[in-house]
Amino acid sequence: MDVLAHMMSLMRTKASLYGRLEFTAPYGFRFPAKDGICLMVTRGSCFLGVDDSPLVSLVGGDFVLMPTPGHYTIRSSPEVPLRPCEEVASAEEFYRTRLMCFDGGQGPSTSIVAGCFSLSTTESKLLVKHLPSIVHLQGSGSHIEPWFQSTLQFIAAEVSQKLPGGTAIVDRLAEVLFVQAMRSRIGSASATDKPSWLRALDDPQVGRAIELMHEEPERQWTVDELSRCVGMSRSAFAERFRRLVGETPLDHLTQWRMVKAGHMMRATPPIKLVEIALATGYESESSFGKAFRRVMGVSPGKYRSLNHDSP
Template sequence: MDILSDFIGLVRTETHLYGSLELSGVYGLKFPGLTGVFFIVNQGACFLSVADGPNIELKTGDFVFLPALRPFTLKSSRDVKKTSAIGDKKMKSYVETGKLKFDGDGGGASTSMIAGCFEFSNPESKLIKEYLPEVLHIKANDFDETPWTHAILRLISTELSQGRPGFKAAFNRLSEVLFIHAMRIYFTRPSVKNEPSWLRALNDVQVGKALKLMHANLGKSWTVTSLGKAVGLSKSGFAARFKSAVGQTPMEHLTQRRILKAARLLEESESALIEDVANTVGYESESAFRKAFRREMGASPRDFRSGKKESLTRKKRPSANGP
């Protein structure tokens, strides 16, 4: 069982295309917060800062993803102090036309980028999102181990520039593959693998096995003792090893995973009884399930499902304020 593939499949990102950005001269453009925005640098270079944070240099072939709703700035150089705000009117035009061009003073090299956004569309996205940095920057040379990724970047650019029938659908599918590969690169970086998380724990033979057992059968009546026995460790030894690798106790992780699956089941079926959902994810007591659900999701199962239904009826295409 490949848990990373399993969870990336469960996360179910929805991709939306904003369009192309053509920037030249001296510029500093401040954008409103856009949830899940990403950029592919086709040509040239620029500097990105999020919420007035440090400048990050982006070069040809780079991919950058901003998971959180934070304002960001694109600049022609680190030294640029003056910025121009991209307001709602300009963003609306960008979303509608798919093109944003800015010619600053002073001439100089131009930068060409493609922008889109990944919208996380279900509760289990939390299991990935909570471990993502504010800026996920994958440099062009990070893709060198898989040359086909460079081909995907070129194909995305070609689809957008030619605008042939079905190019948006092609962009969406190609971007999803790019997202999976970016996640794989990020979560296997040494610096990330040394941080406690269930993703890091996949590399631990015994804790990784325990995670696979839990995730494959959330409805089973797992205990710390039974999990430890299944992977050849004592109760105390397993509990300590799991906490060190994952950053949660076995039961904390199991509860989180159960409740997030329950939230997805409630979203997917309006007719499913709360009692049945509780049983599916391992709760014999509906009362205990309701308490755990409220603790994890901040709302009762009934209110959560009602709130999601209302949200879906209001859902529209990406706007100036994000998807």
């Protein structure tokens, strides 16, 4: 089973590319928080700051995803003072023109395509909660696919030309980059990465255990059974799973069941809750409802009413 492909099919992200940032150094701007911010540097270089994390140097060809920033900054050099981006263009003006320009002087120019990926459901946020504050794909990286730079160039051209249908093309291509950003976390050994199900997929035993739980969420899995299936002792398996994933096997199973349940509750025509409960490993609607409320923060009925218009 391709766990990442299955997860992405349920995550229901929607890309929205806002437009271009055209800055000439020196410059330094603070931008407001919004989940799923992405930046594509198409020319020049800059420094990116996210919350209290160290500054990250970006150059042309780099792609950055910030899953849940409190705020972020873009500046030409670390010592440049910051100002609110609204001093250059209001949010309404930027959305209308899809362009933010600032001429700081005679310094080098930087071009950035900015946008975001909306995580439209609670279960979507469950799937990305363990991502690092900055997912940085370097255009010059040794593991970047050959098509990656071509895609960035295509997006930059579409954003600047404003041709009919361009927004739809850019949004679809940006979703491909989002999948690539998620894929880049599989097996990542970066010191800045948190434990996550993505990192664990590359581990032969833990990755296989995740596959088994995702293939059969209705099965009454135990840690003993999972460890036997992947050829490990119970204690060694439990320790490695928590170290790589950041939670216990059964905690991960419960969250995955709720992701599947949330997806089923948006189906048309509606699926009975008792059927969803059985499909996700619960013997009764009552036990399912308790688990759902604990993980999702609302009852199944409330969740369904809040999401009944979602496709």
